[in-house]
Amino acid sequence: MRITRHPILEFDRGRKILFYFNDKKVEGFEGESIASALHASGVRVLSYSLRYHRPRGFFCGIGKCSSCFMTVDGVPNVRTCITPIRENMRVRRQDGGVGELSDKRFAARKKMVVDDEIVVVGGGPAGMMAALAAAKQGASVTLIDENHRVGGQLIKQTHKFFGSLEEKAGKRGIEIAEELMKQINSVPGIHLILSTTVVGCYNNNTEDGGDRYRLVAVRRFMDGDQLLDVFCKRIVFACGAMENMLAFPGNDLPGVYGAGGVQTLMNVYGVRPGDRVLMVGAGNVGLIVSYQLLQAGVEVDRVVEVLPRITGYHVHAAKLRRCGVPIYTSHSIKEAYGSDRVEGAVVVEVDKNYAPVSGTEENVSCDTICLAVGLTPSVRLLEQMGVKTEFIPEAGGYVAVHDQSMQTSLNGVYVAGDASGIEEASTAMIEGQLAGVSAAASLGYDRGANELISRCRNALRIFRSGPFGEIPRRGKEKIAYLFDKMGKKIWGDSEL
Numbered sequence: 264m265r266i267t268r269h270p271i272l273e274f275d276r277g278r279k280i281l282f283y284f285n286d287k288k289v290e291g292f293e294g295e296s297i298a299s300a301l302h303a304s305g306v307r308v309l310s311y312s313l314r315y316h317r318p319r320g321f322f323c324g325i326g327k328c329s330s331c332f333m334t335v336d337g338v339p340n341v342r343t344c345i346t347p348i349r350e351n352m353r354v355r356r357q358d359g360g361v362g363e364l365s366d367k368r369f370a371a372r373k374k375m376v377v378d379d380e381i382v383v384v385g386g387g388p389a390g391m392m393a394a395l396a397a398a399k400q401g402a403s404v405t406l407i408d409e410n411h412r413v414g415g416q417l418i419k420q421t422h423k424f425f426g427s428l429e430e431k432a433g434k435r436g437i438e439i440a441e442e443l444m445k446q447i448n449s450v451p452g453i454h455l456i457l458s459t460t461v462v463g464c465y466n467n468n469t470e471d472g473g474d475r476y477r478l479v480a481v482r483r484f485m486d487g488d489q490l491l492d493v494f495c496k497r498i499v500f501a502c503g504a505m506e507n508m509l510a511f512p513g514n515d516l517p518g519v520y521g522a523g524g525v526q527t528l529m530n531v532y533g534v535r536p537g538d539r540v541l542m543v544g545a546g547n548v549g550l551i552v553s554y555q556l557l558q559a560g561v562e563v564d565r566v567v568e569v570l571p572r573i574t575g576y577h578v579h580a581a582k583l584r585r586c587g588v589p590i591y592t593s594h595s596i597k598e599a600y601g602s603d604r605v606e607g608a609v610v611v612e613v614d615k616n617y618a619p620v621s622g623t624e625e626n627v628s629c630d631t632i633c634l635a636v637g638l639t640p641s642v643r644l645l646e647q648m649g650v651k652t653e654f655i656p657e658a659g660g661y662v663a664v665h666d667q668s669m670q671t672s673l674n675g676v677y678v679a680g681d682a683s684g685i686e687e688a689s690t691a692m693i694e695g696q697l698a699g700v701s702a703a704a705s706l707g708y709d710r711g712a713n714e715l716i717s718r719c720r721n722a723l724r725i726f727r728s729g730p731f732g733e734i735p736r737r738g739k740e741k742i743a744y745l746f747d748k749m750g751k752k753i754w755g756d757s758e759l
């Protein structure tokens with residue numbers, strides 16, 4: 264399953280690592296996640312559902328679902344898709360339940376206290392740009408990400424970006440990620456904390472009006488975990504999004520993967536998800552990932568799209584068609600079948616009300632079904648904190664209501680990127696910059712802050728002015744309307 268030749272990527276696989284899966288020796292490579300190494304070794308079933316014990320496999324690849332929960336060195340419910348392998352590590356499938364939380368993981372290390380001016384949660388394009396922008400204004404910033412490297416979704420995007428040169432058009436996502444990582448390491452004032460998940464957020468404002476927030480995070484070390492107690496004056500949430508599921512019989516079979524998960528397997532770890540894929544969704548993600556599958560040497564049987572039109576860029580659709588991949592609009596998946604992994608699927612035409620047209624069912628022979636059916640913003644931490652959220656379909660679901668500086672209903676709490684409404688990496692970078700400069704400016708830092716803020720707002724306007732920007736633009740207009748409607752009730756001058 265390892266990719267050996269690729270037109271764009273070279274897989275520098277590093278040192279071989281041996282670990283144990285259910286007492287059997289398995290081989291992987293340094294820096295690889297447990298789930299990826301198991302996939303490359305042919306292991307598809309990673310867990311079982313709690314009630315019916317149905318087999319579950321890899322799905323999101325970014326630690327946002329529970330399909331890959333396993334017991335690792337005695338610790339249950341470890342997200343194996345974001346946990347790197349280690350020599351002699353013992354990985355077990357949780358055949359009969361959820362396991363129990365253990366205090367022992369925290370025994371080895373003392374709690375660490377972090378106190379900084381600005382904390383950015385999430386080191387994807389939005390978070391990296393927020394941290395850089397705030398630090399360049401002179402603020403002191405802590406950037407926290409739960410992965411062992413920064414980059415978010417950029418680290419798997421091998422295609423070239425569109426847009427203006429200022430927004431890195433013409434560069435591949437992986438190159439942009441490298442560039443931003445170098446800057447993060449060289450710009451003074453940024454403290455990077457990796458392999459650390461923020462799990463709790465509290466509004467610690469004092470009665471005398473001092474604004475101060477508190478986050479609780481868990482940092483993972485080889486020999487145990489450490490609790491982090493984080494205090495700050497400003498927070499930027501840039502936690503990204505999670506992939507949507509689609510309801511159909513067999514949707515939980517191992518082999519039904521999110522498009523982002525497939526990208527992670529192929530482009531980050533150099534592992535083929537399967538041999539023959541049915542792609543569901545002809546938006547940009549579905550089209551791009553289909554082409555990337557071909558580049559990785561995987562057959563794409565077809566792309567099905569429930570809408571009567573392709574919603575992604577036509578240049579991507581044209582590339583696929585030139586490679587002989589048919590795209591069926593007004594079609595969807597009816598079911599996936601197989602005993603403990605995908606062995607095929609049935610697709611069907613739909614009418615104008617999206618109801619299946621009986622008699623149009625067609626069998627598709629495939630071992631992988633890739634779902635590219637949209638993303639949902641990650642707002643759980645924001646909600647925990649008491650930030651006002653609203654359901655905005657054009658933004659992908661519940662999003663934090665925010666103003667034009669990306670500040671939410673809570674003074675000093677900002678949001679950026681997919682967490683503020685699903686869009687794309689280019690706009691995530693601009694929103695991150697806007698949030699970072701605004702947060703720093705609110706603390707009194709000003710190295711041309713106003714000019715930067717208006718440049719960012721202008722760039723966002725331009726990005727959203729084209730036909731492909733129409734849906735996010737409508738989403739952002741609704742968010743702006745809701746923000747204005749909140750008026751002084753939530754945004755009293757004292758709170759500003």
Ligand SMILES: Cc1cc2nc3c(=O)[nH]c(=O)nc-3n(C[C@H](O)[C@H](O)[C@H](O)COP(=O)(O)OP(=O)(O)OC[C@H]3O[C@@H](n4cnc5c(N)ncnc54)[C@H](O)[C@@H]3O)c2cc1C
Nearest residue numbers: 385387388389408409415416461503523680681687688691
């Ligand atoms: C499959 C797929 C294909 C895509 N293709 C394209 C494309 O072709 N072109 C394009 O422009 N855009 C594309 N996008 C969208 C683009 O990647 C996103 O819009 C962009 O990455 C959003 O950036 P972000 O920083 O908001 O989120 P992300 O890049 O998702 O970064 C979020 C970061 O937050 C971290 N995080 C989350 N929760 C926590 C927590 N509790 N504690 C600590 N860290 C946390 C995560 O580890 C992650 O690193 C694609 C997305 C997907 C999923």
